[in-house]
Each structure stands twice: as structure tokens, then as C-alpha cells.
Amino acid sequence: MTDSKIYQSLVCLDVYQGNRFIKFLQSPYFNKKELIAQLVIYLLECHRVEHEPDKLIFWATNQTSDYDDAAFRRLCNEAIELLEEFLTIEQLRSNKYLRSHLLLEGIDTYQVTALYKGTIRKAQQIKEDRINMTNLLFDFLIERDIRQIEQADSKRYEKSTLDILSNKLDTYYIIEKLRIYSLVYWQKSFLKEEYKIHLIDQILEFLKSDPFPNNYIINLYYHNLLMLVEPEKEEYFLEYKKLLLNYAVEFLPNEAFRLIYNAINYSIRKLNQGQRIFRREIWELYKFALESNILIDSKNFDHWDYRNIVTAALQENEYGWAREFIDKYKEYLEPDQRENAFHFNLALLNFYEKKYDEVVDLLNSVEYTDLTYNLNAKVLLIATYYELDEIDALESSLSSFKTYIYRKDIVSEDRRKLYNNYVSFLQKIIQNQGNQSKLIKLRQDVEQVKNIASKPWLLEKINELIGEKTQA
Known part of the structure; x- marks a missing residue:
């Protein structure tokens, strides 16, 4: 029965919701069939004690007649209909x-x-x-x-309430139009879909005159759209960020984090274009989302956010903050990713702090079950052996890593190219140490190739050998 619709729906309820649903079913106003309540109680109890529910056992316990499959199916369907009604009432109670x-x-x-x-x-x-x-x-x-x-x-x-009525309709309509068009514009970057959004040009023209100077909701969504449409005008980003820092906490956490994430994505694109100043923006935006409890409350926090935040902090040399974050927010990670994420990010922190022996210990202390973590851990371990000048371990790791990425069927062609370029260029760095002209040519090659793992670190190592300092 665990694959039945009613069981799979019931297990989504927490203990308190389950108890309220039982009380709902026991009210004759909503339900006149006691057997439905008994079925729900039985299924919830099976889930609680992790016992496989059995429809024949349920029927024999609660009915005197022989098992009737058609009747049992009707009972399950009626239970689902009542669950839908219960969820509707729950939403009604929660929305003033x-x-x-x-x-x-x-x-x-x-x-x-x-x-x-x-x-x-x-x-x-x-x-x-x-x-x-x-x-x-x-x-x-x-x-x-x-x-x-x-x-x-x-x-x-x-009669004076007519303008209030009209303004409230305008507020909702304009905001929804801006939200929809922002989503359309964002999707253009990865989907070849064409949408016709009526009246958006007229709305944008109307908003140029700043008709709602005191409506921060409209102004926030308006500048979000301007930031997307004209990314070269950084003043739109700065105004959007200013509005975010002042008003994001006024929104429900999910929507607030979506708005913050728009600014983070903008900053990432700018960083990828070579504008290093946006590394600070990324860290500050993530930090704001954390300190205002938006990220955790939105229930969107996952191991990728965990890593992105650590990386952003490390790139800004915020090592103490990063260490505190790694320890404090470990408990919020998904259980199946917790150990992988914790050990990898702690290793990454130690790498930035040049505590290379600790990096090796941390990377070897856990079996990385996630492919991405496994690949990134191998890249980090190789870089650590290079920094430690452990040539034998480095060459062995480079060779085994190259074999690994070509043997693993689940490694995509793009990823294979990304990591193969890393191995290839690092091997050339090792081979050409002391040869200035070849290192300069190698640097040009690395700069021209887009698809390379740890590209900033590779360039840093080349520049060190040439005798130039650079910022990774």
C-alpha cells in the first residue's frame, strides 16, 4: 500500500497536521463514514512505526465482511477527497x-x-x-x-473609495506583469521560447515617470527588471540592491530569497566577465540573506548554497567568518549530503589558509558519494599535492583522475572536457617550469580556453613561475 495515492499523500503531513486531519474526519459535519477515519489512523500509525501497511489486515480488523477490493478503492478515493477538503480549510485558516x-x-x-x-x-x-x-x-x-x-x-x-480600489488593482497588476516579464527575460538565457507579454511596453513607459514613489514593492520589481534588461547599466543593480537591503525582510522568505538570488546571479555574470569587484557583492548578498534569516526560513538552503557562500567568503579572505559559517550551518544541510559538503568545504577553507596537510587529511577522511563533490575533491587534492611539492603523489593523482573521468559513464562530455583541460594544463605547467617563453605562451592558452576547472588557480601558478603576482 505504500505506493497508493492516499498513503503517499498522508506521509507528507507532519504529526500535528495528521492529528488535525483525524479530528477533521471525526467531525460529522465533514465526514459521516467512521471507516475513513479508521483507515487514515491505520495508515498514519504504520508510517509512524515504519511498518508496511496491509489492506487485508486493515479490512479484517475493521470489517466483518470479506475483503471487497472495489469497496476499499472507493474508501481510499473518499479519503483523498476529504484530505483535499482538509488542506483547503488549512490554507483558509492560515490566510487572513x-x-x-x-x-x-x-x-x-x-x-x-x-x-x-x-x-x-x-x-x-x-x-x-x-x-x-x-x-x-x-x-x-x-x-x-x-x-x-x-x-x-x-x-x-x-465615492472617494474608487481611487483606492483602482490603485490596489494597479499595484497588483503592475507587479505581476513585472514579475512575469522578469521570468521571461531570465529564461531567454537558456530556453528558446518566445513569449508575447501584452502591455509590458506601456507599463514600462508609464513607470519611467515614477508614478509610485512611495511604493517600494513596485520599485523593487521595476529595478529588478531594469537590471535584467540593461545589465550594462550598473546603477540599476545598485538601486535594486539598495531596495533589497531595505525591504527584502518585508516579503515572505521564498519570495525574498528569489529577489536576492536575482542580484546574486547578476553579480555572478559580472564576475564571469572579469569584474572582480562583484565577488564582494556575491558574498554580501548571501551574508544578508543569512543574517536576516531569509535563506534558512525560505527552506531553499541546500549544499550548493552552502558551498557558494563558503567560496564567496574565501575569495574575500573572510576566513574566520567562513569557518564559523561551515560549523554553524552544517545542521541545515540535507542529511544525505551533509558529510560530503561539510568535509569538502572545510578542506577548501584549509586550502585557502595554506594548511595543506589538513586538506589531504580531510579529503581522505570521507568517501564522496556525490559525483560533483567527488570530482571537485579530486581537483582540490591534486592542487594540494602541487602546493606541497609532492611530485610522485601529484603525478599519480593526475593519471588516475584522467582515467576516472573517461571511465565514468555518468561524467558528461562537457565535464570531461572541463577536467581534462585542468589535467592537461597542469601537466604542462610542471613540464615547463623554468622555461619563461613557454610559460608565457601557456598562460595565453589558458586565458583563451573557457572550459577549464580551477582556471584562476592555474593562472596564479603560471604567474608565480614567471615571477609575476596575480589575484586568483
Whole structure:
């Protein structure tokens, strides 16, 4: 039964949600079949004790008749329908805007005039702790509901609310248009899809006059789009970042981190174009997302963010901060990636700190189950042997690594080229030590080839041999 739709749905509920669902099923207002509640209790208990559920055992325990497969399937379908209703009610209870909108519609539909005044007052006092785009729509709908109720009562009808109603609709509509067009523009970088977004040109032209100077939500999404459309104008990025630092905490964590990540991606593209100043921007944006609890609360934090943050901090020589981060945020990593990510990033920190013996110990202390970590760990170990001047270990590692990337079927052709170039150029660096002209030519070759792992480090080693200092 573990592959059944009802079981797979129930295991998504936490303990508290499961208990509330049972109470929901035990209410005759929602459910008149006790057997459905018994089925849900049985399945949740099986999940709790990690026991395989058995439909025949359930039937024999709760029914006196012989097992009826068709009846059992109907029972499961009814349980699913009730679960869907329960989830709807859970969402309704958690959303004050939606609840207020439906209540206003209800008292208007049933003409419960005694509730008009109090319900309208409560609706006008609603304020969420964080901004939710859906609630901007409900904000408009509530204003419309209030106007509709007041319009029915000529004594309470106020014409002045029309501009408020219009402004709330404009706010929601413009923001959603900007969000959609930003997504379209972002997707253009990797998808060959053509979209026709009506009225976007008119909206952008309208926004040039700054018609909403005090609406930071519109201004934030507007500058996000300008940053994407005209990336060469860094003033748009700077204004967007300024708005982010001031107002990102006002949004729900998921949306807040999405907005921050847009700025991080912009900074990464600038960094890839050779603008090293954006390394600091990447670190500061990640640091802001962490310190304001946006990244963790958004539940988007994973081992890749963990590594990106460590790398950004190390590139800014923030070694103490990086060490504290590695230890503090280990617990938030996915269990199946935790040890891989922790040991690799700790090794990376020690590499930057030139504690090469510790790097070797850390990299050899864990079996990297993830392919990307495995490949990156091998690259880091090779670089460490080079720094330690352990030539035998270095040459052996280079040879075995090259064999590894060509034997592994799961290594893509692009990745194979990336790491093969790393091995090839490092071998040439070793072979041409002391030959200035060949090293200068080798540096030119490395600079021209795009697909190389650890390219900045390779250039740093070449420049050291030539006698020039460079920043990796």
C-alpha cells in the first residue's frame, strides 16, 4: 500500500497536521463514514512505526465482511477527497486575507446586515507580517467587497473609495506583469521560447515617470527588471540592491530569497566577465540573506548554497567568518549530503589558509558519494599535492583522475572536457617550469580556453613561475 495515492499523500503531513486531519474526519459535519477515519489512523500509525501497511489486515480488523477490493478503492478515493477538503480549510485558516474576502462575500450574499460594520472594520485592519503577492490581489478584492456592501447601503456609500480600489488593482497588476516579464527575460538565457507579454511596453513607459514613489514593492520589481534588461547599466543593480537591503525582510522568505538570488546571479555574470569587484557583492548578498534569516526560513538552503557562500567568503579572505559559517550551518544541510559538503568545504577553507596537510587529511577522511563533490575533491587534492611539492603523489593523482573521468559513464562530455583541460594544463605547467617563453605562451592558452576547472588557480601558478603576482 505504500505506493497508493492516499498513503503517499498522508506521509507528507507532519504529526500535528495528521492529528488535525483525524479530528477533521471525526467531525460529522465533514465526514459521516467512521471507516475513513479508521483507515487514515491505520495508515498514519504504520508510517509512524515504519511498518508496511496491509489492506487485508486493515479490512479484517475493521470489517466483518470479506475483503471487497472495489469497496476499499472507493474508501481510499473518499479519503483523498476529504484530505483535499482538509488542506483547503488549512490554507483558509492560515490566510487572513482569503478568510476576510470570503467572509465579506458571505455576509453580502446572505445579507447578514448585523455583521456588516464589524466585519468591514476587521477587514480594514488586516496586516500581514510579510508581503505575499497573492495577498495583494486579496487586498484589492477585499476593497471591492467593502465597496459593494457599502454601495448596497446608500447611507454608507462613499465615492472617494474608487481611487483606492483602482490603485490596489494597479499595484497588483503592475507587479505581476513585472514579475512575469522578469521570468521571461531570465529564461531567454537558456530556453528558446518566445513569449508575447501584452502591455509590458506601456507599463514600462508609464513607470519611467515614477508614478509610485512611495511604493517600494513596485520599485523593487521595476529595478529588478531594469537590471535584467540593461545589465550594462550598473546603477540599476545598485538601486535594486539598495531596495533589497531595505525591504527584502518585508516579503515572505521564498519570495525574498528569489529577489536576492536575482542580484546574486547578476553579480555572478559580472564576475564571469572579469569584474572582480562583484565577488564582494556575491558574498554580501548571501551574508544578508543569512543574517536576516531569509535563506534558512525560505527552506531553499541546500549544499550548493552552502558551498557558494563558503567560496564567496574565501575569495574575500573572510576566513574566520567562513569557518564559523561551515560549523554553524552544517545542521541545515540535507542529511544525505551533509558529510560530503561539510568535509569538502572545510578542506577548501584549509586550502585557502595554506594548511595543506589538513586538506589531504580531510579529503581522505570521507568517501564522496556525490559525483560533483567527488570530482571537485579530486581537483582540490591534486592542487594540494602541487602546493606541497609532492611530485610522485601529484603525478599519480593526475593519471588516475584522467582515467576516472573517461571511465565514468555518468561524467558528461562537457565535464570531461572541463577536467581534462585542468589535467592537461597542469601537466604542462610542471613540464615547463623554468622555461619563461613557454610559460608565457601557456598562460595565453589558458586565458583563451573557457572550459577549464580551477582556471584562476592555474593562472596564479603560471604567474608565480614567471615571477609575476596575480589575484586568483
